[in-house]
């Protein structure tokens with residue numbers, strides 16, 4: 345429309361105007377013109393994704409004080425406000441048009457009211473700032489998986505993070521021409537005080553599924569502002585549901601089996617349950633640690649990492665437990681830390697880094713000293729427990745060579761895991777896809793830690809660890825997962841894993857390193873190399889296979905006693921879990937597929953029959969191999 349063109353011409357430099365017009369997409373131009381009129385930026389920068397443009401954004405982040413350079417070349421630190429340290433679930437809502445319904449579990453607001461509210465917060469928000477217009481691509485470029493995206497933001501920190509986390513999409517926009525099929529994100533930090541968003545009470549993240557558009561305002565924390573991360577995941581789940589593919593909160597990694605064979609695994613774990621460290625197991629290769637798309641191609645299920653970087657929790661990253669990430673965090677290269685503690689030498693420190701922390705420095709609360717308390721009298725930790733690092737996967741020594749393959753990688757296995765002290769064994773294969781989706785993925789729970797919610801050991805239901813990002817009714821999401829493998833002859837095997845099993849005295853039954861063995865056993869199963877033992881809920885390893893894996897990979901002697909303690913089937917705990925989860929589906933998910941209840945009944949019957957025969961605790965040695 346000529347009006348927009350006039351506006352763009354008037355408000356952009358000749359260079360930025362040419363860059364924008366080189367992409368011949370009227371819907372995108374309209375979006376930009378509207379954003380300019382609404383937020384009234386002092387200037388506008390259009391980023392092509394080429395290195396000089398990215399360098400400009402990096403420098404702007406430092407010039408504006410949103411990032412400070414650290415002592416190692418390429419490293420910077422960003423702080424979010426004291427009350428802006430995590431995803432704001434309460435203020436993240438779907439804009440609901442009249443007559444539509446997302447089911448009872450999803451948070452929404454009437455569309456007209458919500459748009460009016462969020463636009464009022466965005467109005468004139470960029471008057472003293474530069475608007476950054478960036479183009480990215482979710483998934484590899486030039487692929488059936490690709491989703492082009494435009495991000496408008498006034499935060500160079502957000503734009504900088506996205507240049508690390510996502511593939512550039514400027515060329516992809518050239519290819520799609522006038523197609524309206526792309527995602528749009530507009531973000532403003534709102535008013536700032538000491539470089540952090542001031543009006544946290546006016547923090548909003550509103551999602552328009554009809555328009556594939558997300559508004560975010562008065563916040564800086566990555567999970568609320570980096571549009572392509574969890575905001576795009578919500579749009580993608582909705583899109584995938586209509587087009588019969590899957591968008592999942594999953595890592596993808598290559599497990600290296602005998603003879604140089606690589607078998608790809610995807611896995612879903614709720615936050616802080618070992619997801620990133622499973623994607624980074626020693627000796628294996630990483631495709632991605634957070635979000636994956638799945639499509640059927642040539643009779644296979646194939647997957648890509650939506651991202652090309654990691655926005656990971658830095659807490660507990662140390663040279664012993666996460667050597668590859670630790671190496672990247674302590675050597676020159678591009679890294680953005682957020683909400684860590686910085687000492688007077690500009691060196692970052694974090695909880696669990698494996699050395700003593702300084703007693704003073706700068707952190708998310710400003711000038712910090714040991715013992716400092718907040719307005720509520722709570723002691724402020726040196727680094728926030730959700731402090732993060734942001735880095736490029738290709739900079740890691742274990743980057744898988746197929747990271748950018750437009751065809752994705754074939755998925756051999758899927759794992760679901762949560763924090764579970766007393767029910768699931770460390771690893772178990774589901775009997776088939778349907779049971780895997782229902783008994784493993786759709787039954788996922790995780791125990792809260794004292795650190796996160798104040799109350800320890802509360803089991804929270806987290807459907808495929810994707811519950812926070814649901815944008816369709818839950819029952820439909822379960823059904824989509826069930827249907828996905830229907831016409832696939834050999835679908836991926838599905839496993840549950842549990843790294844957090846404890847004995848009756850509350851002591852962990854496994855070491856951190858043991859997870860390699862569970863994944864490598866699953867790798868052998870996918871390739872038909874080992875037998876397994878049948879339990880009422882699936883198939884578990886034979887002792888001798890684990891003994892061999894522990895010796896080969898961890899140089900450890902795995903005892904029969906450890907095996908029995910870890911793989912004893914705990915019948916009444918499993919029955920109690922089924923009851924808890926079934927209650928949620930019966931009470932909260934009105935569109936639950938009947939097959940979920942039927943499968944629960946079937947598994948319950950098997951558990952009871954085993955209980956009658958063997959008692960409440962069944963040693964794996966009492967059961968027979970398949």
Ligand code: SPV
Nearest residue numbers: 431566567573574615634
């Ligand atoms: C998670 O919390 O699952 C994350 C970080 O991956 S966030 O970007 O906040 O979603």
Ligand code: MN
Nearest residue numbers: 593615634635
């Ligand atoms: Mn995540």
